[in-house]
Amino acid sequence: MTPPPNATDAAEVQRALARCRALRDRLLRSLPPSKLSPPARRTLLRLVDAELRFLSRLSSSALSHPIPNHLSTNLGYLESIARVLFHPSVLAVSRVCKPLRPSSSHVDVVATLARAPVWFLVSDRNPHHLPWFGPKGLHARVERILAAARSAGALTPASVLFVFSSGLADEAASRMVNEFGAVETDFFGGSDLFEELEEGWLGVRAKESKVFEIKIDSNCGGDGVVPLGVVEDEVEVGSGHGVFGSLISKLSPPGGGETVEVINFDTTALVAMVSGISNGGCERLLKAPEDEMRARFKSNYEFVMAQVISELQNPILAELEIAVAGKKGIICESVRSEFKELIAMCGGANEKLRAARLIKCLLVVPDNPSARVTSLPTTRKIDLKNKIVFGTGDHWHAPTLTANMGFVRAISQTGMSLLTIEHRPRALTGD
Structure with a gap:
């Protein structure tokens, strides 16, 4: 037919x-x-x-x-x-x-x-x-x-x-x-x-x-597996116990000049790792009287409590453990300085102990942003501080672990492809 x-x-x-x-x-x-x-x-x-x-x-x-x-x-x-x-x-x-x-x-x-x-x-x-x-x-x-x-x-x-x-x-x-x-x-x-x-x-x-x-440009490429020299003396770091100990035990040791895959941390990532919210403090915060919590966190009360609920539903350190496993963690000098100031002002005794242990697990590198990130115009959204942090990660061909999605979006809007790994934010609680 x-x-x-x-x-x-x-x-x-x-x-x-x-x-x-x-x-x-x-x-x-x-x-x-x-x-x-x-x-x-x-x-x-x-x-x-x-x-x-x-x-x-x-x-x-x-x-x-x-x-x-x-x-x-x-x-x-x-x-x-x-x-x-x-x-x-x-x-x-x-x-x-x-x-x-x-x-x-x-x-x-x-x-x-x-x-x-x-x-x-x-x-x-x-x-x-x-x-x-x-x-x-x-x-x-x-x-x-x-x-x-x-x-x-x-x-x-x-x-x-x-x-x-x-x-x-x-x-x-x-x-x-x-x-x-x-x-x-x-x-x-x-x-x-x-x-x-x-x-x-x-x-x-x-x-x-x-x-x-x-x-096109042989200087802006890399396979993410780069030689890192020793910036500080190698320190023996015990992994400790609990989810935080499990997390830092997954990082490659900071010393040595071997060729490794690296991951760059900004300040938000370091805070998330040591926060009392991420390390078993959620129930205590929920049980505390609301007026006490509001007086303690002031305008950040809703922000902190939303993080507590998020943590109870989906613990963040288990996610971060997957992201960092087998990699050498690096931070630039600016991040170390800012993190230490935050911990000194807002961290509790346990958060300060975790921060000290975490820093010993990381390699501190000089502020050295890549030429391509440096050449971006500095604006309110693409500020100099974050250009240094993310640009240093880019210099080492390393993704930056961050909760600063405002900066990530601003970079993307320029047309630049920049390696980042997003994590949910966590605040210091004075734990």
């Missing part, structure tokens, strides 16, 4: 709709919030929703209005962006499908890969429709992107990765290598992105993809 007019077109649109819905569901269900900045997530979902609306309109009219030639959508491009985002080594995504100032060059993904800032340029075009020459050819596009990357100042990446999801013709691939010094990488490793769907669609396969990397 001959299919009705446009039935083939309608079936193709329905398949595209199923893929688009699956993409949206996967992004909402499986992409960790910590991987994407909120603006990047909103941009991506807005693009997917626009594609869904387009395909829905097309579906409702497909049987009565023929679809000219091949169905042309942005779905393959969006699926290719998602493949990059779901890669386990792609972290701290600050931009998706937006131009970067001041060059206004369109970059598909700005992220961190192997502890280094990178840009991704993604193409889902048929390789036979990717001309090398001409103003819109691949050669001109690569030249524009490389020029923008090298003049991006604080946003200069360590490398630019060009992802050709549908492959690249042999001649163009050869020219990428010979004319731009690109290196072809096995970025996806032949993996698939999506699971099998009920409709029978198997998702986007990576086997045809070609990915080329071009190095």
Whole structure:
């Protein structure tokens, strides 16, 4: 039996709709919030929703209005962006499908890969429709992107990765290598992105993809495994007992010049580790008379009690233990100074003891922020103090453990990808 007019077109649109819905569901269900900045997530979902609306309109009219030639959508491009985002080594995504100032060059993904800032340029075009020459050819596009990357100042990446999801013709691939010094990488490793769907669609396969990397700035990259010299004399530190003792026992010892993976702590992280709230003081605070607690914490009463409830529901040190396990903890001189002042003014006897033990487990490094963080304009939200703290972590290619999400958001809004690990805040209680 001959299919009705446009039935083939309608079936193709329905398949595209199923893929688009699956993409949206996967992004909402499986992409960790910590991987994407909120603006990047909103941009991506807005693009997917626009594609869904387009395909829905097309579906409702497909049987009565023929679809000219091949169905042309942005779905393959969006699926290719998602493949990059779901890669386990792609972290701290600050931009998706937006131009970067001041060059206004369109970059598909700005992220961190192997502890280094990178840009991704993604193409889902048929390789036979990717001309090398001409103003819109691949050669001109690569030249524009490389020029923008090298003049991006604080946003200069360590490398630019060009992802050709549908492959690249042999001649163009050869020219990428010979004319731009690109290196072809096995970025996806032949993996698939999506699971099998009920409709029978198997998702986007990576086997045809070609990915080329071009190095830009060799000074802003790093694999997070760096040699650390001894800044202070090594001190023998007992792990102690309880959750705090368990936490600090997971840190790599502070002494020695061995090559290790490091994690940077800001003051909020140190306070959270030693706080009475995090170390068994919640029940005592809850049982104390409310008027006594209000007099003690004044305007911070609601803030502190919210932390107590949060701690009872989900203890924080167990989370931090996972984040720091096997890593060498570092703090810069500014953090040590600020932490000691806070403990002296607000810490109780037990908090002071824990603080002293914690400091002995950490390596204190000089204030030495990276050039890219230093070059960001100092503003009310991107203040000098935090540029020093987070920039020193960036200098060591280390993520910074922090509850200071205002600063993290401000950095993300500049377009910079900066490695951070968020923790819930905790206050000193005088314990």
